[in-house]
Amino acid sequence: MNPAEAQAVGESLYASGFRALEVPLNSPQPLRSIEILRSTLPADAVVGAGTVLSVEQVRSCHAAGSQIIVSPSTNINVIKETVALGMDSFPGAATPSNAFDAIEAGAKNVKIFPAEQVGLAGFKAWTSVIPQNIRLLPVGGISEENMFEWAEAGATGFGIGSSLYKAGRSLDDLKKRADKLVDAYRTIHEMRKSA
Template identity: 35%
Template sequence: MNLFDTLLEEKIIAILRNVPSSKVIPTAQALTDGGIKLLEITMNSEKALESIYQIRNIYDQDDVFIGAGTVLNKEMAEEAVEAGAQFLISPNLDTSVISYANKHNIDVWPGVMTPTEMVNAWNAGAKAVKLYPAGTLGPQYIKDIKAPLDNIPIIATGGINIENLETYFEAGADAIGVGGQLVQLKLIENNKFEDLEKLAEQFVKTITYGGLLHD
């Protein structure tokens, strides 16, 4: 199974932002033990490139996928891919990042907000888009935008938690990106990795058994 198919099947990306570099490995272990298969290290995190490299070399590339987030331009994309990133995610739309990723057979899911940005990203070669900030826009926005643009897979990101995630899938989201509501820094700081694993399990179970109507 390729990475894009894994995204559509697993439906969740765990976003590791500002996780201390000394705790990135046990954090990744807790998340993957909890059933998460896609991990995103944001490029504005401490030693992000080193963290990507370390995680990529721990896991089988067909079992757990590690990517870079907050990739704002082509230069950052190049650094991330060199470190081993298997996918790139941005909060913005930069077609040079999409072109670079496609040239190197790297999945890229750029950040968009408007229908115009979604179509531009799709036409540039993105297989999916990150709708951000989904929490501000809300599920109804996704439902409305999916009416004319149902061919473009959407990763809803920002403001997603275990209580509301079902509403985003019901509205038409194909996957979600979850940061602080899942990768809780307080748990990590206090070395409560078993609790983090259990939280990951709860997210996975909610997605698996939560009645995702578009499957």
């Protein structure tokens, strides 16, 4: 995402039902995109930064209005600074040991990354040892076709990447993809409520 498209992309995703949006720091002018999303989306939209690798980046993202910090790794210093600044941390973990290190540092959410590598069987094993109050969110290869399998395995949310957004994708295509993902998520949520 870049600042020129941030508002239109954000409003489209919000209209489809997304309430949390992540701007990767490896995109053009990400802090400006975060500022634009925070200033143009309704108050119930959570705007965050992704691919956050350092404490300095955490501070810059916080200053831009980020409410969540998503990382590809379990960087203890990034987690602690994120929590100290009052934001939610979503550190990446590829093993249960990574997840426990993240929890010890203060994370209440763990990004299972790359989910394709961990696999459903591996993820199910994680859910038997990770405390129930910790949200486990698979990221990497998640789409409306496999969300149900991950939810049945214990996922409490999802990180959606290229199956939703890619640079140059039209707003019409983005909306169609967003609607399918939100419909799948809502179906999962309704199934859990009735269970």
